[in-house]
Amino acid sequence: MVTEIFLVGFGHLQHIKNVIFVLFLIAYLATVTGNMLIITLISASPRLHSPMYFFLSHLSACEILNTTTIIPNMLYILWLNGGLMSFYGCIIQYYLGSVTGNIEFFLLTVMAYDRHLAICNPLRYSSIMNKNTQNHLVAWAWVAGFTMMFVLIITICHLQFCGSNTIDHFYCDLDPLLQLSSSDTSLMDMELIFITIFFGIVPFVLVTVSYISIFSTILRISSRSGRQKTFSTCSSHLMSVFMYCVSICVTYLVPSQQLKRVSKFTSLLYTVVTPLLNPFIYSLRNQEMIDCFKYHFKLINKG
Numbered sequence: 001m002v003t004e005i006f007l008v009g010f011g012h013l014q015h016i017k018n019v020i021f022v023l024f025l026i027a028y029l030a031t032v033t034g035n036m037l038i039i040t041l042i043s044a045s046p047r048l049h050s051p052m053y054f055f056l057s058h059l060s061a062c063e064i065l066n067t068t069t070i071i072p073n074m075l076y077i078l079w080l081n082g083g084l085m086s087f088y089g090c091i092i093q094y095y096l097g098s099v100t101g102n103i104e105f106f107l108l109t110v111m112a113y114d115r116h117l118a119i120c121n122p123l124r125y126s127s128i129m130n131k132n133t134q135n136h137l138v139a140w141a142w143v144a145g146f147t148m149m150f151v152l153i154i155t156i157c158h159l160q161f162c163g164s165n166t167i168d169h170f171y172c173d174l175d176p177l178l179q180l181s182s183s184d185t186s187l188m189d190m191e192l193i194f195i196t197i198f199f200g201i202v203p204f205v206l207v208t209v210s211y212i213s214i215f216s217t218i219l220r221i222s223s224r225s226g227r228q229k230t231f232s233t234c235s236s237h238l239m240s241v242f243m244y245c246v247s248i249c250v251t252y253l254v255p256s257q258q259l260k261r262v263s264k265f266t267s268l269l270y271t272v273v274t275p276l277l278n279p280f281i282y283s284l285r286n287q288e289m290i291d292c293f294k295y296h297f298k299l300i301n302k303g
Contacts, residue, residue, distance in 0.1 A: 034279030035060035066100035090172035103145035
């Protein structure tokens with residue numbers, strides 16, 4: 001029976017191990033710092049106490065949890081040219097990584113709905129997207145993410161794992177983990193289909209419908225400056241959705257065998273690159289956040 005999992009990591013890149021280690025460490029520190037700065041800024045600025053920024057603070061918390069689940073252990077594996085994890089430690093890492101990924105997509109869907117209300121139905125926005133509504137939407141995102149994936153984890157724990165314990169990856173993902181199992185995975189396949197529909201297809205359809213309605217409304221605005229100003233309120237979110245969907249599609253949905261052979265590198269898109277870029281997208285492209293940052297920075301300097 002398998003009690004430990006050996007993660008190969010980036011074994012064929014050991015000649016540049018030090019460079020990769022430093023780059024990933026900088027990316028991790030920048031991701032955590034950037035997202036913590038966003039959370040702190042939103043909490044400390046009454047000007048940012050609106051539903052859009054409330055959802056953004058939870059998205060940042062989700063990014064911190066996701067990267068902390070994967071990158072520190074990845075650095076350990078990279079430094080030691082591969083590393084051992086306990087079997088249940090591997091299961092927990094996959095659980096937390098998938099939970100945060102699903103919650104993130106749920107939050108992006110909620111943010112798309114928020115922008116849809118603000119742009120397409122502004123007169124009713126305050127009455128619909130009140131504090132009670134935003135708290136319920138965020139709570140459902142977190143509860144659904146943790147609960148649905150827990151059912152899948154129970155199924156994995158009932159599978160038999162014996163023989164090889166080596167995974168050619170830098171973290172515990174589902175496909176390489178299931179390749180070690182000698183059990184029938186048909187039940188898990190059905191659960192995965194349901195989870196994919198619930199956490200993937202349904203949110204994607206809702207985001208698409210929301211933006212079709214948003215673009216239709218923007219095109220009906222007569223002035224060019226009005227169209228640009230309205231679009232700027234959702235452009236950061238749209239970029240974030242695009243990056244998330246592209247990274248997931250490249251990693252999991254493209255059947256090319258060549259891409260499968262470099263799956264470790266495509267996985268870096270959503271484990272390292274997307275969480276790193278999100279804080280810059282939401283802060284540097286948002287004038288309100290820039291103004292609040294300058295205000296608090298001046299207060300700190302005066303103090």
